[in-house]
Amino acid sequence: TNTSSNSDEAKQVSKGGGG
Structure with missing residues (x-):
């Protein structure tokens, strides 16, 4: 997801x- 951070x-x- 573009709105989520890499970890998430x-x-x-x-x-x-x-x-």
Whole structure:
């Protein structure tokens, strides 16, 4: 996600909410 930080982005991918 462009609004999330790199660390939080990894969490987003795990939750399936990346991009």
